[in-house]
Amino acid sequence: MHFDLLAADPKSNARAGVLHTGHGDIPTPVFMPVGTLGAVKAVHPRELRDELDAPIMLSNTYHLYLRPGTEVLEHAGGLHRFNGWDRPILTDSGGFQVHSLSDIRKITEEGVRFQSHIDGSAHLFTPEKVMDIQRSIGADIIMAFDECTPWPCEQDYAEKSMHMTHRWLDRCIARLNETDSKYGHEQNLFPIVQGSTFPELRKQSSEVIASKGAAGNAIGGLSVGEPEEEMYAMAELCCGILPADRPRYLMGVGTPWNLLENMARGVDMFDCVMPTRNGRNGMLFTRSGIVNIKNRQWADDHGPLDPEGSSWVDRAYSRAFVRHLFQSGEMLGQQIASLHNLGFYIGLMREARERIIDGTFSGWKDALLPKLKVRN
Numbered sequence: 360m361h362f363d364l365l366a367a368d369p370k371s372n373a374r375a376g377v378l379h380t381g382h383g384d385i386p387t388p389v390f391m392p393v394g395t396l397g398a399v400k401a402v403h404p405r406e407l408r409d410e411l412d413a414p415i416m417l418s419n420t421y422h423l424y425l426r427p428g429t430e431v432l433e434h435a436g437g438l439h440r441f442n443g444w445d446r447p448i449l450t451d452s453g454g455f456q457v458h459s460l461s462d463i464r465k466i467t468e469e470g471v472r473f474q475s476h477i478d479g480s481a482h483l484f485t486p487e488k489v490m491d492i493q494r495s496i497g498a499d500i501i502m503a504f505d506e507c508t509p510w511p512c513e514q515d516y517a518e519k520s521m522h523m524t525h526r527w528l529d530r531c532i533a534r535l536n537e538t539d540s541k542y543g544h545e546q547n548l549f550p551i552v553q554g555s556t557f558p559e560l561r562k563q564s565s566e567v568i569a570s571k572g573a574a575g576n577a578i579g580g581l582s583v584g585e586p587e588e589e590m591y592a593m594a595e596l597c598c599g600i601l602p603a604d605r606p607r608y609l610m611g612v613g614t615p616w617n618l619l620e621n622m623a624r625g626v627d628m629f630d631c632v633m634p635t636r637n638g639r640n641g642m643l644f645t646r647s648g649i650v651n652i653k654n655r656q657w658a659d660d661h662g663p664l665d666p667e668g669s670s671w672v673d674r675a676y677s678r679a680f681v682r683h684l685f686q687s688g689e690m691l692g693q694q695i696a697s698l699h700n701l702g703f704y705i706g707l708m709r710e711a712r713e714r715i716i717d718g719t720f721s722g723w724k725d726a727l728l729p730k731l732k733v734r735n
Contacts, residue, residue: 360499360547360574362387362606368714370721372598372625375712378575378606380499381544382439382447383414387606388622388711390704391417391449391630396426397442400635401690401697404444410671411702416444417630420492420502421453421484425475429495437497437542449630450498452489454551455507455579455611466506468523486530490538490548497542502577503531505551510584517555524553525567532571547574549608552597555580556589565600575606578626582612591620598625615644615707615731619724622711629708634700639693641685644703648733650678652696657682664695670702 366375378385392399392407394416399407407413418438423429427441435441438448457464457471464473470485486504493501505524508517528550540546550568554560568576578597581590594609601607608628609621618629634644641653646667650657657678664681665673672695684692714720 360545362575362604364604366716368623368720369718371623371724372595373622373711373715373720374625374627375715376606376627378627380447380547382445382499385414385447386709386712387627388618388708388715389414389628390618390708391415391628392701392705393417393630393632393635394442394444395419395422395632397423397438397444399697399701401639401694402635402701404442406698407701408444408446411698411705413446413701413705415447415449417449417451418496418498419451419453419456420489420496421451421456423450423496424453424482424492425477429492432497433495433541437495439497439542447499448497449500449549450493450496450502451610452493452502452504453484454489454502454505457484459507468526470504470527486527487534490531490534494538494541494546497540497544497546499544499546500575501535501546501548503528503548503550505553505579507580507583508553508555510555510580512555514555514557514560517553517557517560521553521560521564524551525564528568528571549573549575549577551577551579551610552601553580554593556585556593558593558596561593561596562600565597569601573605575608575628576601577608577610579610581609582617582631587617587620590617591624594621594626595624615704616728618704618707619711619728623721623724634704635697638696638698638700641692641696642700643696644700644731645735646727647730648735649731650735652678652682652692653685654682664699665703668699668702669706670699672698673702
């Protein structure tokens, strides 16, 4: 795995590059659709690849460990063969999931003891075990095991958590150094910067993470409830320290404007459940703002779903028809909305990349941002 930096915006810190992996190249900036259990909800893998041209998918260690389990995945030959996705996969370590189970988990230096949300069974995630699970899943990019602190939190707690995340990182690296990939392709670890919204902690954590020489680096613990301006400030601080010749991944972010604003601060990779989750609830992201397709105003609107959309569903179906599907409880409505939103996100990344390369990103972003936030 290696990263080629191709262009930089002259008026911001936005960058365009290519991340080369064993399962193909990833043009950056990139949005990664979330397929938590190995599949993106309501979207067929063929649509994800051939219609939307998504270059990478994200799946989750916690959920795949519980179901179907590593034994099934190993028998299949890894997640790529299990789900038929032949492009790169990134696996989140499960840290966010187990730490969000506040009532049924306990954090210690050893790791995290938790109960399955499926059947209540007891489990222990250590940094070593999480690396082993991700080896079994077979992702191209595997994430370090960390603690994602809540917001708000006390600085003392954030600092203790950050230091433990760093110690866990050393254990993750040691485990990977003594094990091999199971399926013949390279797997690379991305460490994660923590420190909540405390600048001095973010600076310290970024310096520690940068010193590890990883193939890429992630920024975690943001988009967890803090004001957007604090998110942007922390992302900019981290990007100013993390190596410029490696991709920077901001975890779990976010709205279309969040992506563009953080891109301008130096972030290359993003993921979020928002396009599919909001799509299943009837919220469509467009260049003219946010459309709630369930609103009565669309009941007799027979124009295209999105006249400026890049996905085939935007031209194939009207707003009136898609609203009818939602009102009738037809699953097709959720599928169409999910495809539209993913197409919008992926298309936005594609155009942003082109704008960075031709040097017009900043002006384009500033003109587009107010339109994206309009509620229709």
